[in-house]
Amino acid sequence: MSKVMALGIVVVAAWASQAQAQHKFERACCIENECFVLDVRTCLDRGGRPLHARSCENVSCEPPVLGACCLPDGRCIQTTEGVCERFRGEFTPEEECENVVCEQPVRGACCLRDGRCKELTEDMCARFHGEFHPDDACEDVECEQPVRGACCLPNGRCKETTEGKCQMMRGQFNPEMACEDVECKQPVRGACCLPSGHCVESTERMCEMAHGQFNPEKACEEVECEQPERGACCLPNGRCIEATERLCEMAHGEFHPDEACEEVECEQPQRGACCLPDGRCIEATERMCEMAHGQFTPDEACENVVCEQPELGACCLRHGHCVDTTERMCDHWRGEWLAEEKCEDDPCED
Numbered sequence: 001m002s003k004v005m006a007l008g009i010v011v012v013a014a015w016a017s018q019a020q021a022q023h024k025f026e027r028a029c030c031i032e033n034e035c036f037v038l039d040v041r042t043c044l045d046r047g048g049r050p051l052h053a054r055s056c057e058n059v060s061c062e063p064p065v066l067g068a069c070c071l072p073d074g075r076c077i078q079t080t081e082g083v084c085e086r087f088r089g090e091f092t093p094e095e096e097c098e099n100v101v102c103e104q105p106v107r108g109a110c111c112l113r114d115g116r117c118k119e120l121t122e123d124m125c126a127r128f129h130g131e132f133h134p135d136d137a138c139e140d141v142e143c144e145q146p147v148r149g150a151c152c153l154p155n156g157r158c159k160e161t162t163e164g165k166c167q168m169m170r171g172q173f174n175p176e177m178a179c180e181d182v183e184c185k186q187p188v189r190g191a192c193c194l195p196s197g198h199c200v201e202s203t204e205r206m207c208e209m210a211h212g213q214f215n216p217e218k219a220c221e222e223v224e225c226e227q228p229e230r231g232a233c234c235l236p237n238g239r240c241i242e243a244t245e246r247l248c249e250m251a252h253g254e255f256h257p258d259e260a261c262e263e264v265e266c267e268q269p270q271r272g273a274c275c276l277p278d279g280r281c282i283e284a285t286e287r288m289c290e291m292a293h294g295q296f297t298p299d300e301a302c303e304n305v306v307c308e309q310p311e312l313g314a315c316c317l318r319h320g321h322c323v324d325t326t327e328r329m330c331d332h333w334r335g336e337w338l339a340e341e342k343c344e345d346d347p348c349e350d
Contacts, residue, residue, distance in 0.1 A: 111143035234266035
């Protein structure tokens with residue numbers, strides 16, 4: 001495995017570790033209509049439903065009331081009152097959509113800012129900042145066409161477009177002109193010394209985006225870029241790569257400047273047997289075992305450990321689907337778990 005690939009794996013592992021740390025933050029958890037403050041993992045283990053709130057204050061764990069929600073576009077969905085309000089709908093509690101007649105909005109031709117026409121509701125037309133013509137079809141309306149022209153882009157190229165789109169691209173607009181009639185100013189190019197010590201020829205703007213040092217109107221062979229200090233980097237998994245201090249920090253490693261890996265002895269993480277939630281055993285570090293929600297036994301091999309086997313049962317999901325799984329996973333999917341049942345026996349049928 002190359003050193004670059006190894007560094008990439010470590011960066012991903014570090015990101016996953018940070019995500020795991022955030023996963024443990026305590027927040028409100030609803031368990032059987034009661035609220036507790038638990039970390040997310042414990043909440044799920046107990047069959048609870050984690051909420052966004054950090055405390056149980058002003059939190060109701062009562063099952064939400066469902067009802068029919070008439071959306072602004074005339075459609076109806078079955079949801080809660082809170083979700084209906086976010087969609088700017090009209091909510092009818094404890095009612096099915098099939099029993100509700102939603103008011104149908106007026107449709108018409110909507111002239112968009114780019115001159116095109118679409119048949120939309122007035123609400124949707126307003127979202128697109130268009131001009132609405134109620135009860136008209138697009139073939140009955142003549143939309144005003146925006147002025148087009150030549151747009152000189154920051155990279156020196158030219159594109160024919162509208163003034164609005166030219167501004168979005170940070171270009172200089174020349175109304176009612178074609179690109180062949182315009183001479184766009186070309187950006188200054190030069191040698192860009194990157195933080196890694198490499199040199200590329202680019203514009204000043206591109207060099208700034210890469211956090212480099214720009215040398216205008218210079219070629220790379222005319223510039224000597226400062227080389228960053230390199231050394232041995234001990235990664236959290238005990239391996240060693242030679243990298244810059246900045247890359248080592250990104251990988252959460254321990255940096256040894258001006259040292260080669262063969263001159264450094266990296267501390268090796270403790271390994272052991274890890275019992276996974278599904279009853280399997282893998283040999284891993286404690287950190288990797290925690291990320292997998294496993295139970296770690298240090299300095300032991302899997303053949304010396306007996307992992308607790310979870311009870312399997314049938315999990316009845318919405319729409320009649322059934323999955324053979326553990327109670328914990330079924331609770332996580334918000335299904336109905338039936339101990340000692342198998343999906344092949346069709347236990348979910350009404």
